[in-house]
Amino acid sequence: MATSTDTQPESLRDFTPDTVLKRDIFSETVSGHLTSDPSVKVVLRRLDGVPWYARPLSQWLARKEAKALRAVQGIAGTPVLIAADKAGILRVWAEGTPLHLAKPSEALWYEDAYRLLADLRERGVCHNDIAKPQNWLMLPDGRCGVIDFQLTRVHRRRGWWFRTAAREDLRHMLKQKRAFAPDLLTAEEQDILTQKSLPSRIWMATGKRLYNFITRRLMNWSDGEGSEDxxxxxxxxxxxxxxxxxxxxxxxxxxxxxxxxxxxxxxxxxxxxxxxxxxxxxxxxxxxxxxxxxxxxxxxxxxxxxxxxxxxxxxxxxxxxxxxxxxxxxxxxxxxxxxxxxxxxxx
Structure with missing residues (x-):
């Protein structure tokens, strides 16, 4: 698990591991700190231990994530990228509590979530995986953060597909609001929650069922974190x-x-x-x-x-x-x- 070997790419050698946070067939997520500055807490998504059969998809997901992280640099509430290559993605640790644990009930978090989604749209970025409360954070100051950009897409054009994906991001954020602060929902937000996009309806009726069968029945994965439930x-x-x-x-x-x-x-x-x-x-x-x-x-x-x-x-x-x-x-x-x-x- 040491990161100081000669086989480690130079960009990731400045990492001292601490705790394995998550592991699946596509990557291993490990928290730690910079070897050169122990005060800087960081997270490494390791790719070098991925099984051979999952390696092509793992690398594709990692390239998507690195591209997305580069696109969102400077947006408050998004991860700070340090380095990315075929061996892994190193970023600064995001201080905060996952939403399913924090359960925010104050308006501040949701107002800031609107701001964050607007900032992402300005960069042409749709997260595509924020239906999971695990991918949202409540930061120490009560504001909003988001992590896990594996499925994120950076759009070059602002056409129908981009607008549809951006609206789905908004709808999924409002699902969190409905779960943890339903009394704060406005009539307009309730209407948005009832209006799934056409791609979402097609996915739920077709691909979602196949996904659930493969992951839950054949692989014993939970839908929340991609690990055995x-x-x-x-x-x-x-x-x-x-x-x-x-x-x-x-x-x-x-x-x-x-x-x-x-x-x-x-x-x-x-x-x-x-x-x-x-x-x-x-x-x-x-x-x-x-x-x-x-x-x-x-x-x-x-x-x-x-x-x-x-x-x-x-x-x-x-x-x-x-x-x-x-x-x-x-x-x-x-x-x-x-x-x-x-x-x-x-x-």
Missing amino acids: RVELHGPAIRAAYLEAGAQEVGFATYAQSAGGVGLYAFVEGDVTAETLPQTDPKADLVQVVPALPRDSAGKVRQELLELVATNRMDEVEHLLGDDLGLKQLMQPIIAQRLNLTDRRLR
């Missing part, structure tokens, strides 16, 4: 077995395994030990018994906090905890005893 597939049976053995509650998250693949992480609340819990088949790769699971005011487990702990995204955990001293005290032993040591092995 092991929480949905294996979680219910494991949870039932743990509850029968005396656990009070179980929370699950997935993480990228250092040897490849997606691991299942179980956080178990109750007077049990990892050794006394039953060995299920399939099983959880990591089982951490915790004094108590974090919950919201309605008593629902704070899944977003468990996901961040499982993937070692401690900066984002701190952001979500804010000034809540009680929640910080509850999370302290969970963080201190976390079992995914990928970040420590990389160091």
Whole structure:
């Protein structure tokens, strides 16, 4: 995993890895810092470990992403590109919390999202993948950011296709508003949400079904992040077995395994030990018994906090905890005893 070997392209040698954030057959996303300046946190999308059969598509996606990142440089809320070549794409870390975790309810974020989409249109850029809340960020100042430009297209002409794609970007942003701040939706925005474009309707009726069959049935991928959705597939049976053995509650998250693949992480609340819990088949790769699971005011487990702990995204955990001293005290032993040591092995 070291990036200082002679085979590493010069443009990517100034990278010290820290934590594997995500892995699929097209790339591996690793956070770290510049070797020459450890204060600069960066992210590398690595391409050199891609299987041979996925390499052509992986390289094509990487070229699209690099082109898009170059086109959006200088737009507030977009990633700052450092270098890009066949081995990977290196950019500055975007400080912020993914939308499905931040759940913005204030108008500021959505007003800034309008501004960001307008700035993209000015550059002829359509993101094409912002239906996923994971690709939106709430920045520390409450404003908007966007990441993951793999499917982005830079249009040379502002014709019908560009206008249609730009409107779909807007509609997908409004879907986030409907999910997290429905009371802020205007009548005009509600009308936009009901009017899917012709290409979108055709895709949903044809290509989307084939995509879902291949990814979900044949490859066991989730539609959200392109990785095995092991929480949905294996979680219910494991949870039932743990509850029968005396656990009070179980929370699950997935993480990228250092040897490849997606691991299942179980956080178990109750007077049990990892050794006394039953060995299920399939099983959880990591089982951490915790004094108590974090919950919201309605008593629902704070899944977003468990996901961040499982993937070692401690900066984002701190952001979500804010000034809540009680929640910080509850999370302290969970963080201190976390079992995914990928970040420590990389160091």
